[in-house]
Amino acid sequence: MALILITGASDGLGRALAEDLAASGRHRLLLHGRNAQRLAEVAEATGGETFQADFSSLAEVRSLAAEIAGSHGHLDVLVNNAGIGFHTDGTTRRLSKDGHELRLAVNYLAPVLLTRELLPLLRRAASSRIVNIASVGQQPIDFDDPQHERGYTDVAAYCRSKLGLICHTYDLAHELAETGVTVNCLHPALYMPTAMSRRSGMEIVDTLERGVAATRRLVDAPELAGVTGRYFEIEEESRASEEAYDPAYRRRLGELTRNLLENR
Numbered sequence: 001m002a003l004i005l006i007t008g009a010s011d012g013l014g015r016a017l018a019e020d021l022a023a024s025g026r027h028r029l030l031l032h033g034r035n036a037q038r039l040a041e042v043a044e045a046t047g048g049e050t051f052q053a054d055f056s057s058l059a060e061v062r063s064l065a066a067e068i069a070g071s072h073g074h075l076d077v078l079v080n081n082a083g084i085g086f087h088t089d090g091t092t093r094r095l096s097k098d099g100h101e102l103r104l105a106v107n108y109l110a111p112v113l114l115t116r117e118l119l120p121l122l123r124r125a126a127s128s129r130i131v132n133i134a135s136v137g138q139q140p141i142d143f144d145d146p147q148h149e150r151g152y153t154d155v156a157a158y159c160r161s162k163l164g165l166i167c168h169t170y171d172l173a174h175e176l177a178e179t180g181v182t183v184n185c186l187h188p189a190l191y192m193p194t195a196m197s198r199r200s201g202m203e204i205v206d207t208l209e210r211g212v213a214a215t216r217r218l219v220d221a222p223e224l225a226g227v228t229g230r231y232f233e234i235e236e237e238s239r240a241s242e243e244a245y246d247p248a249y250r251r252r253l254g255e256l257t258r259n260l261l262e263n264r
Helices: 012-024 036-046 058-071 102-124 154-175 195-200 208-220 247-262
Strands: 002-006 027-033 049-052 077-080 128-133 181-187 230-233 236-238
Touching: 002 012, 012 027, 012 036, 012 208, 027 036, 036 049, 049 058, 058 102, 077 102, 077 208, 102 128, 102 154, 102 181, 102 247, 128 154, 128 208, 154 181, 154 247, 181 208
Parallel strands: 002 027, 002 077, 027 049, 077 128, 128 181, 181 230
Antiparallel strands: 230 236
16 A cells, blocks of 8 residues: 655645545555644544644644654655645735745745655655646746745745746656656646635636546556656646746755755
């Protein structure tokens, strides 16, 4: 049975994915969430093991990784799903517990750090997969204003964080080539009926089932074994924003990321 960690598993896409995977009876689930009550509910529904952590704190991300490593010797799949959405008219800039712009911290820095901390477990599996939940909404970071202190909007902050995660996917796939660890990202569906989508104020477009199916495909579809460094829009391989293919942009983003993580 594959051991699968899903972050943000207490609600929305993460919970629906956990329930879908549990129904197959072929996987053991590790479920991360921030809300203890909702996390307990999904654990009861799926039989998964729970881990509570607030991704606005890098210290809690590190503690989460240490807790998982302390109880498990390997990890077959990591699904980086936890995140904060946006309000279309949101202009109130918020900070993480470490003082970073909140969406940059939760949607980008947290999954990058968690993945780094869990790489030893992923490498120990015969073959393993990292699945990053990205978005069709993408926007480059302004390296002169990486914390988005000027002209802030929720939408821009969200799109910056998601392009960052795509860039990280490509860099990590290159780094892990020939190790047996694959790294891919996807836009699972457009405005599914989740709390995150409803808070955005946007009209629901796709079903939650469509997003689950697209994500599940990257988790365990046999035809994607060995496939790495790809961006998918639902089930079709696609092309991300041009910055994701610019070595200079990715190098600057990597330097910024290391600086932000090493100083906390």
